[in-house]
Amino acid sequence: MSGNSGFKLAKGHFDQNLRIIKRPESNPELWNLSTGLSQLASALEEELGVIHRRLRNIESDISGLR
DSSP states (O other): OOOGGGHHHHHHHHHHHHOSSOOGGGHHHHHHHHHHHHHHHHHHHHHHHHHHHHHHHHHHHHHOOO
């Protein structure tokens, strides 16, 4: 999806930072926060995809009415 390439780039960097954490067991709160934020970002990306598809459908319906 080209409309959110900045989001994908940011998420890629975030995921890379997750892999860099050497010993997650030494700071479980930080690890849990990081993985939770990553899961949230993935869920938001999916929702954004749904919104884009619905918007395209609406635009298509409007074009069909003209």
